Amino acid sequence: VNTQPSHLRFAGTVLLLLVPSFVLWMALGPWIAGPVVALCNLVLPAWMPELVAAVQLSESGALVLTHYGELDGKLVAAHRAGYQLGFPVDVRQLSYSIPFYAALHFSTRQESSFEKFSWGLLALYLLVFIGVICVSLKNLMVGLGGLFSNQAALLVPDGNVVAILFQLNTLIIPPLAPVLLWVWQSRDSAMLRHLSVLKSGS
Amino acid sequence: LFRFVSIFLLSLLSLFTLELLEPVQRIFIVPFTGLLAEASATLISPFDDAVMFSGKILRDARTGFAVSIESGCNGVEASIVLFAAVLAFPAPWRYRLGAVLFGVLTIQLLNLGRIISLYYLGQWNLDVFSWVHLYLWPALIMLDVLVVFMVYLSYLSNRPVEEPLDA
Numbered sequence: 093v094n095t096q097p098s099h100l101r102f103a104g105t106v107l108l109l110l111v112p113s114f115v116l117w118m119a120l121g122p123w124i125a126g127p128v129v130a131l132c133n134l135v136l137p138a139w140m141p142e143l144v145a146a147v148q149l150s151e152s153g154a155l156v157l158t159h160y161g162e163l164d165g166k167l168v169a170a171h172r173a174g175y176q177l178g179f180p181v182d183v184r185q186l187s188y189s190i191p192f193y194a195a196l197h198f199s200t201r202q203e204s205s206f207e208k209f210s211w212g213l214l215a216l217y218l219l220v221f222i223g224v225i226c227v228s229l230k231n232l233m234v235g236l237g238g239l240f241s242n243q244a245a246l247l248v249p250d251g252n253v254v255a256i257l258f259q260l261n262t263l264i265i266p267p268l269a270p271v272l273l274w275v276w277q278s279r280d281s282a283m284l285r286h287l288s289v290l291k292s293g294s
Numbered sequence: 295l296f297r298f299v300s301i302f303l304l305s306l307l308s309l310f311t312l313e314l315l316e317p318v319q320r321i322f323i324v325p326f327t328g329l330l331a332e333a334s335a336t337l338i339s340p341f342d343d344a345v346m347f348s349g350k351i352l353r354d355a356r357t358g359f360a361v362s363i364e365s366g367c368n369g370v371e372a373s374i375v376l377f378a379a380v381l382a383f384p385a386p387w388r389y390r391l392g393a394v395l396f397g398v399l400t401i402q403l404l405n406l407g408r409i410i411s412l413y414y415l416g417q418w419n420l421d422v423f424s425w426v427h428l429y430l431w432p433a434l435i436m437l438d439v440l441v442v443f444m445v446y447l448s449y450l451s452n453r454p455v456e457e458p459l460d461a
Contacts, residue, residue, distance in 0.1 A: 188429040263366040267436035
């Protein structure tokens, strides 16, 4: 049985569904970022109280506000600088996994589709949250330098670990996580069952 | 499935970490990215004589607009994902090698399309450039990886039975 045309049909359907998925995702930008930003606002200031003052929603992204500002080229307390240094995070750069996942999911016929989709969304949301934390760590490390690595607060990852986590969460996880989720949730679908080798290999 | 997921994730993380090491970047990634810029300029030049390249930068001599091909834009990460998936799935080694070669070729061909499209989109509208660059193309490249892997699995399931999968 030649299954390649069905793969091409699948790819074509995904491409078609990407259009409305991305349009909806763009339109819902602040609503998608909002809960993630709110969660980060609970975690980051509690984790690094000496550095992070708050995490705010800024259009459809996050703005990590610190307790520092810059005066004459040096980092000083925000009240001395007269402003708070903030680091923006493009949440969309992490959350595009959601429309990609939606396109993959709805291109495959399967049982309990909406229930699976809801669980998938929840999983991706968690990954977006972790991604925002990792990007923020990188921004704080680069932007605050020694203040970041020398803070006496709780555990702060090593610079190399922060760099790898940043790259992993921006380059690999957003495009790969939807695919892995889709494969897992659709493993009993007619399309993946058709790949009989999957059964023999599992 | 557990075996597949374990090998896949372990290979993925190992190769990805390896890719980030400075010597690997210097010896392999940066020259390879330069080759992509050169290949893109070679493909564009018959239709547009203003294109020029220098290292990993593609530039328009008339407008001065330039794109720099950075990590995540050279298709290496997508190739690593495909490599890890092929490695994790039990199959004779020659099939795995064929899948990786074919897959990397399709990824890089699509990636050249990405670079060239971004080069022109950037000269037209920077907002559209950013949107397509940051959100759309990564999804399309990963879709390519998925389809290649599914075609590979189809090929394995339809191949003449001559060797067991656990080779």
